Amino acid sequence: MKILACYSIKGGVGKTATSVNLAYAAAQSGLRTLLIDLxxxxxxxxxxxxxSGKKNWGKRFFNTYEELLKQIKASDYDNLDIIPAHQSFRHFDALLSDHKKRHRRLRQVLKGLKQEYDLIILDCPPTLSYLSEAVFQAAQMIVVPVIPTTLSERTFEQLQDFFRDKELRLDxxxxxxxxxxRSKHLHKNTIERMQVRYKNMLETxxxxxxxxxxxxxxxxxVACYAARTAGGSSYNHLWQEISQVMDS
Ligand SMILES: Nc1ncnc2c1ncn2[C@@H]1O[C@H](COP(=O)(O)OP(=O)(O)O)[C@@H](O)[C@H]1O
Ligand SMILES: [Mg+2]
Structure with a gap:
């Protein structure tokens, strides 16, 4: 079982669009996929x-994988299940701060789902917190949407600094x-600069x-209603690229 996180320190950059569309593409390719809306x-x-049900179950999220199993919902698509978010997820940081091995807690609990799923995708909130550290420890691949502007490049560098500080795996x-x-000069120039600077930059x-x-x-x-458009097909390409990296 592989774990992939869609993460950025910034909000509104496309983490959720990416999580949803990658989960769909992965499920279509035959992988038993679980999307967790964190x-x-x-x-x-x-x-x-x-x-999600009304019950405040977030406080049990990190206890055992059986708790997670109870919250899994089927989507309308083959091979694709989801654990929907609950308001109580706002308190994840406070919850994790009580755990001794908080960095490893998420990884431990997700491991219990390895019989059920080939791939777990984590749609993350835009915070740098105990939760994000737990996500970084759990995921083999952290996919970061970057809008090609100077500010976004800066936040991407801040994320890398955080990884260095915490001795996490930058690669x-x-x-x-x-x-x-592409019609915007700023976008074009930022893309050219960042493609040279970051070796892990995905091509899609x-x-x-x-x-x-x-x-x-x-x-x-998006692929369900606009599969042939540039936007509608782009996540499928992204998924092809990501699955090659994960299998290598
Ligand atoms: N490639 C895109 N083109 C146009 N709008 C987009 C694109 N990706 C996301 N959006 C829109 O931008 C907003 C933020 O996207 P979202 O995926 O929710 O970001 P995040 O999860 O990082 O906050 C949403 O309204 C979404 O519909
Ligand atoms: Mg989001």
Missing amino acids: DSQGASSFYFRVR NIYPFFSMVQ QVPFSSDIEKMGEHRSP
């Missing part, structure tokens, strides 16, 4: 039309360009696309 805002859950971080508008670029933006209306992965 962001209490619940955007991934919304796109897949699943809701697990895989950035890719999200919401790309997800364009700024009104088809992707419309996922909220359709409440489904």
Whole structure:
């Protein structure tokens, strides 16, 4: 079982769009896939039309994998299940601060799902916290959407600094360009600079696309209603690239 995290310190960069569409592409390729919506805002859950029960179960999230099994919901798609977010996920940091081995807690608990799933995708909230450290320890691959602007490059560097500070594996971080508008000089120049600077930069670029933006209306992965457009096919390409890296 592989664990992939969609992460960025920044909000609004496409983490959720990436999680949802990669989960769909992976499931379509035949992998038994579980998407876990770790962001209490619940955007991934919304796109897949699943809701958490009312009970405040977040406080048991890190206890045992059996707790997680109870919360798994089927999506409308083959091979694709989801653990929807719950408001109580806002308190994950406080919860983890009570655990002695908090960095390893998430990895431990997810391990229990290895009979059930080939791939777990984590849609993460934009914080640098105990939760994100636990995510970085759990995931083999941390996929980071970067909008090609100077500020985004700066936040990407801050993430790398954090990894160095905590002695985490920098080579697990895989950035890719999200919401790309090639007509903008700033985007074009940033892409050229960053492609040279970061060896793990993935080749696929997800364009700024009104088809992707419309996922909220359709409440489904973009490939379900606009598979042939540039935006609609981009996550499939991204998935091909990521699965090659994971298998190598
Ligand atoms: N490639 C894209 N083109 C246009 N809009 C996008 C694209 N990716 C995401 N969006 C839109 O941008 C907003 C933020 O995306 P989202 O995936 O929720 O980011 P995050 O999870 O990083 O906060 C959403 O309204 C989403 O529909
Ligand atoms: Mg999100």
